[in-house]
Amino acid sequence: MSQWDGKTDILIVGAGPVGLTAAVFLTHYGISCRIIDKKNSPTQTSNAIGIQPRTLELFEEVKLSKIFLDHALRVDQSVLFLNKKPCFKINLSEFIDSKYNYLSMVPQNKTEEYLLNYLTDHNVNVEYCTELKGFFQSESGIQSTIKYSSKESLIQSQYLIAADGYNSFVGRSLNRPYHQEEYPYQFILMDAPATLSKSFDHKILIGMKKHFTLMVFPMKSGYRFLAEVSQADFNQNLEGNSKVFESMFKATIPSSLLMGDPTWFSRFKIHEKLIKDYKYKEVFFLGDAAHVHSPAGGQGMNTGIQDAINLSWKLSRVIKNKSHGKLLLTYHQERRPVAQKVIQRSKRMSQWVLKSIHIIKLLKPMIKYLLSLKSFQYVINNTIAQINISYRSIFDRFSKPKNQVYSGDRYLFNKSIQMEDQYYLFDDIGDIPKCWESKYHIKIFKNRRLSSKNSRQYCLVRPDRYIAFIGEDIKALKHYLIKWC
Template identity: 35%
Template sequence: MTASANQNADVLIVGAGPTGLTMACELLRHGITPRIIDKAMAPTDKSKAFAVHPRTLELLDNMGIVDTFLKEGNECNAFDIYDRGKPLVNATFESIESKYPFALMIPQSLSEKILHEHLKSYGIEVERELELKKIKQTDDKVTATLKTKYNSDEIMECSYLVGCDGAHSVTRHQLNFDFKGAPYPNYWLLADCDLDWRYPMFNLSVFIHPHGLTAYFPYKSDRGRLMFELENAPIDEEMALPIMDDVLKLMEERGIEYNNISNPHWLAYFKLHHRIVDRYREGRVFIGGDAAHIHSPMGGQGMNTGMQDAYNLAWKLALVLKGKSPEGLLDSYNTERHKVGEEVVTLTDTATKMATFHNPVLSVIRNKMMGVLLNLNPVQHKIVSTLAQLEFHYKDSPIVDERWFESKEVEGYVPHGHDLKAGERFKDYNLQSPDGSSTTELFKLLKGSEHELLIFTGAEPEDMEIQDLSKIVESVKEYGNLIETHLIIGSEKIPEGLPNVPSTWIDSGHNMHKDFGAAKASLYLIRPDGYIAFRNQPASASDLKEYLVTIFI
């Protein structure tokens, strides 16, 4: 029996799309071997979701596979909106505060292939033609009935089950999750095809027209996806596939200029829905991805949100299964990700309804307002940062906290900087070794599977502060490899008496100290998913200890 067929695995993952594969890879990176099944005979060969956004690229970097994605995909650096063929808005992604200031355009079939190859590198395979049939759970286990390709039943017991089984999730149905929402009224036509036209090939493009919205998603220099909102439902009640003549007719009537459209790779009619479950957890069963939330493809949020669901849950499950954290830690998955899911559904629903209403008078007003507002730099920055999924946070989570007292301003420092709070993401920074012989990036220091403790010396640490920092370094040693410590020095001259920390770096230029508001000695505890778990100023071993006992056993 192979590892993937281990009937005694602690975690059963149902569904091997991007969410399930990310879940499996992340559990393995955190030291837990799951079992992952999928009812399909083979992975999808359809392009499906195209865009991988900056925040997702950051987590793929942490997983060690971002370079493969970058090699296979193409960068999209801007989006355009046209009103009856005339330019209305041009917005770039240049202001995004990420190492990856772009959307990576790559078909889902290829994303799944890369994730599956990564899974195989751990010695695990997806078990296919194996379908979830029934779930029963008690206080200490889940019993899953699986249907094999031979139509026989297999009974499996596990500690936890994670349903990543898509919009028609059996997991969700079995546990009666309420999937609130509704379909949008109009049908759409999708066409993945070769394309030669006068518009920028690598810009996302939206064409507003009285007959319906048209959206373009780039893929290659000569290929992309067109999506047409249809005025009327397809005549064929059986929903026969559209043909290229349908696509050409829509392009002509909406005034979208092109030289050639040919070689369709995928043609389909479909309807859009917006739905979200009432909860992401029921006892020992969790759901994520399309099983938990579906929405309009406006902004390309779906696959990214699902992969980040998995990224959020995996490290928590691993700590609980290893006996390092209390079971209550898992409640935070619902608190954190359900809120994000609601925000994504609301965002995409609002954008879809705004873009697809066709009242003649209101459409003129909408277009004029878009032409003014969406060309303003602050508005563009907010929109692209939200699309990049860099604006989402967990500040309301029960497992983040802070004890922070703003220090008096130190010359050259901005107290609180960008006002980073517990539960937030932060950008990357360049750091220098104390002897000046090497440099590194902060995110490279945070690639482990443990919590990372960033200790800031502040601008000019006093003797008492240095003693406090030494106490903190000693106090976290009892947590062993659960916490990795990094000392960040905030002055070019290294203060005497600092604690001996192998990972010690100089914040040259003080940019990191300024942004973290660390004018005085401070500490930030970073979660394995890259969000701030706890912050403390003035840095105190006792304050840190009081927080740590809430998340570790």
């Protein structure tokens, strides 16, 4: 018989980077949560290594950006070699519309460590060796059975966050439908300390040959060597052999190489997977439990982390009765299209970089021309940096701004501030009554113009720093506040 193990607002299943981020933000908002993971300790290996600029912007809310930056290696260029000759260069540090205008390399074990440290500092215990074995939803909430060292117990929660990875137990238990597709690519991976020619510092190197593509990523503690290989090579368990990577490197990249003892090997095939509904009753799917795709572009973990941030403030406001429960529906409406686009892009990127040496040779002049266009690089860099993510399409109907900023766009503060779970209303017209603050649980700032170019208007900013409403129609603003706040 299972023992009763108490109540919590939210049970988070999975303490990977996504579950941990949800726990960090919920804790920041003062929401009680428990976070469990069946593994016995945090991730020890580097797995996801790229932290995108938008993730760093959003981590400012919980004062984690600086910690990540202090330990990151900044990458400023990516170079593609065809037969050892540089073919294309992409400057990653230019044209990104953020103060974090670079890709930051932080191994996943470190990412988890910084998130865990935050939780420890705030007296939240991550319950390792604790597995979700079953659950059911009823009118009074969710009752979950968890198992810790052969003992089963019951937890009652209002909501359940499924951050339990690509083979989500929660998704399978609920029989949730996914769109799935296998890719015809297989990878071998190795992390090792290495010394390359000085001119290749802080660069991602991609070397292409007819039968394989090798990617080399710099990290603070060495390099990640990632190779797409043929099925035959994949089957040979090549990953145990660092000589294979050395010879691929020598065949494709014009640099010296001194390699130390490898610290990690892995091999994997890639596939894509996207859950149909991000929300099912009071259960939410986040991170790899909702979307999986090729690692090309370093998007998966970042997308998952931003799922967690998008959901956390909404849960906080609904639990505290500051917002109507239907706000939670927007989690699916906003985040699924983001993952859909990421999947399309990373699929295209994989097809281009991995399988089409002939096409790349053929289109070289055109690609070179495109990369020489600032506008092209601007779009590419801001898309990969996840700066371009916007929820415009969902908000279009709420606003008619007289400038280029729309509801759903990202909002940038001049300095680092903590919004908690409050909306900020910038009232440039000056006629919003003070009583709206308590009525709609918002914070009002008078006469702070968005920029000198804009006409006077109202701008309502959400806790995740996206514009909820912008315009000069007070009735439309009120309609928005009544509906969502």
